[in-house]
Amino acid sequence: MDFFAFFWTLPVNWAGFTTLPENADAAAKVSRTIHYQVEVVRRWVNENNGSLRREVVFMDVRPDRGTDAIQSEISTLLVEAQKTKADVVLVDFSEAFGWRPHGPLFEMIRDAKNCLLLPPESTLIDGKIWNPVDHFRAWREVDYAHQLAKDDIKHAAMSAVTDLKADGASYATIASRLNDMGMKTVNGRVWTADNVRKFMSHA
Numbered sequence: 001m002d003f004f005a006f007f008w009t010l011p012v013n014w015a016g017f018t019t020l021p022e023n024a025d026a027a028a029k030v031s032r033t034i035h036y037q038v039e040v041v042r043r044w045v046n047e048n049n050g051s052l053r054r055e056v057v058f059m060d061v062r063p064d065r066g067t068d069a070i071q072s073e074i075s076t077l078l079v080e081a082q083k084t085k086a087d088v089v090l091v092d093f094s095e096a097f098g099w100r101p102h103g104p105l106f107e108m109i110r111d112a113k114n115c116l117l118l119p120p121e122s123t124l125i126d127g128k129i130w131n132p133v134d135h136f137r138a139w140r141e142v143d144y145a146h147q148l149a150k151d152d153i154k155h156a157a158m159s160a161v162t163d164l165k166a167d168g169a170s171y172a173t174i175a176s177r178l179n180d181m182g183m184k185t186v187n188g189r190v191w192t193a194d195n196v197r198k199f200m201s202h203a
Helices: 024-030 032-047 069-083 103-109 132-166 171-180 193-201
Strands: 002-009 051-059 087-091 115-118 123-125 128-130
Touching: 002 024, 002 032, 002 069, 024 032, 024 051, 032 051, 032 087, 032 115, 032 123, 032 132, 051 069, 069 087, 069 103, 132 171, 132 193, 171 193
Parallel strands: 002 051, 002 087, 087 115
Antiparallel strands: 123 128
16 A cells, blocks of 8 residues: 655744755654654554655644645645555644644545544654653743743833833934843844834834
C-alpha cells in the first residue's frame, strides 16, 4: 500500500519560529513537533509494510489556532493520493488533549475515504520517550509566561513613549532614547522611528 504523509505545526512568533523547510528531514531538525510526526508516521507505514511516496510539511499562519490556510495544502495532497490510490496519513493531536480538532483541517478530511489518523501516543525519539501531551503543556506554560512578560514590556514602553512624546520629542528621538535606556520592543527588537510610530498608533 502506498501512503502520503502530512506533517503540520503552528508558528511560535515570539521565538522567531515562523518558517519551516519543505523537506521533512530538514523540518524535523528544527521542530520537535514535526520530528515526532515524522517518526510516528514513518514507523507506522513501515510496520504496515507500506511505501511512503510523498511527505508534505506545513506550518499554519497563526500561533493560537488553526486557519483555513491549511485547506489548499491538504486538499491538493488528498487529490494526488486518490489519483495514485494512496492513503494520506497524519497524527490527530486533538485526541490526546481533548482539544477541539483543527477545524479547517478536519473539514477537509472528515469525509475523505483515503485518510488515516494516527493517535498521538508517546514514542521513542533519539533514544528518549517523547510525550506530545507533556510537550504541549510545557509550551503552553512558556507561552503564557511570555505573554505576561510581553504585557509588562508593552506597559513600560508605553509609559516611556508617552512621557517623551509629551516633551515634544520626535519619533526618531523617542526611538533613540528608548534604545539608550536598554528597552526593546515587545518582539525583542531595537526601536526605530517607524516602529515607535506604529506602536503609538496601535496603543
